[in-house]
Amino acid sequence: MRPDDRVIDDSHRSIDLAVTTLRAGSVVALPTETVYGLAADASNPAAVRRVFELKGRPCDHPLIVHLGLGVNLSDWARRIPEVAIRLAETFWPGPLTMVLERSPSVLDEVTGGLDTVALRVPHHTVALRILKALGGGLAAPSANRFGRVSPTTAYDVVASLGVGVDLVVDGGPCRVGIESTIVAFDGQEVVILRPGGVSPEAIARVIGYRTRIVPELVRAPGSMASHYAPAVSLELRGASDIVDHATRLVVDGRRVGVLSLAPVRVPGATLVWDAEGDMALFAHLLYAVMRQADAEGLDVLAVELPPDEGLGVAIRDRLCRAAVRSQQHDKEVVDDH
Known part of the structure; x- marks a missing residue:
């Protein structure tokens, strides 16, 4: 089958x-x-x-x-x-x-x-x-x-x-x-x-x-420091910095994806997604975007850290845990060579 x-x-x-x-x-x-x-x-x-x-x-x-x-x-x-x-x-x-x-x-x-x-x-x-x-x-x-x-x-x-x-x-x-x-x-x-x-x-x-x-009070699902990670290198930036950072990566010859809360323009980026300013849509898109970035073989996915309120608290939690895993993976690749 x-x-x-x-x-x-x-x-x-x-x-x-x-x-x-x-x-x-x-x-x-x-x-x-x-x-x-x-x-x-x-x-x-x-x-x-x-x-x-x-x-x-x-x-x-x-x-x-x-x-x-x-x-x-x-x-x-x-x-x-x-x-x-x-x-x-x-x-x-x-x-x-x-x-x-x-x-x-x-x-x-x-x-x-x-x-x-x-x-x-x-x-x-x-x-x-x-x-x-x-x-x-x-x-x-x-x-x-x-x-x-x-x-x-x-x-x-x-x-x-x-x-x-x-x-x-x-x-x-x-x-x-x-x-x-x-x-x-x-x-x-x-x-x-x-x-x-x-x-x-x-x-x-x-x-x-x-x-x-208080994540350490009781052992709970999904509470490890490193979790929810794509294979693509994940880089987190604030709203004021994400376009400049992604543009620098493009200039360096990287295949770059961008996920932002509000619409942005990054010339030369391979893929750009935005949540139209809607935090619920941002949460809905998050994992799908990570998976598509992996499927497209991107070098870097630059993601805007949303405000630390409402659903933004959970989105930031997932992004920070995923970025830890991504950084660990990058170090392993370097160490292997």
Whole structure:
């Protein structure tokens, strides 16, 4: 079977096939509003271990469990803070993951051996239909090799994982385009472990105070210093500097791509993308642009760092982590020679 033959549409028949495949202990890539997930039945330890193998992910890194509408949180977590219930009522379904004390029935394979579990309800019709038909939870990290760019289309999954994934359900491009916000609870205080599709300001409006970003409080998915990286060399610049910097790279003979928040003109650049001043569109474009830069074989992708507010907090987080990986890769290439 060719890799593309594993991609199916989102018809009722395809949903049934996805559920049958999951119940058989196989792995299915499926769409969410954030990125495509590599899903396994969260009650099947062998299936969950297969997710780690396909991704090349360390087994002590916890996975997010995706749940269906109307879930009983007490089936998965215990001692649930009242503020967690308020957040779930406001943001579920949606791009918010909550780290809670795990129920005894949750598998060690899912939690990376921690006494907490990461939970969310995705806001995507296909994912919710599969979850409803399955009647359980899905352990589902992003459907790509560990540390690389997350997929936002079905064919990104095929490009990342090839024939390793058993089935890919095509639900179209992901609407949000970056991963969920992950929060934990320090007593009754809410802290952000990873910025994402729900902004700190939106959370503050629900809980009544500005949250802290404390990535080291609990080990969480996607919280490594180096992550989300393309193969292309990634260089981050401010709005006032990106055109001059990209132009200098072009003059030096580099094949350059540019991603900016507002429209810019860079003569000689191979590819130029902009988000028309829209932060949500910037987030939606981010991973797709990184993947296209790799596909085009660009030498450098110059990206504007957006303002540190709203969705810009999450975008900056992804860019800074990706740039760390990019710099490490460049050093390895130099050291090899």
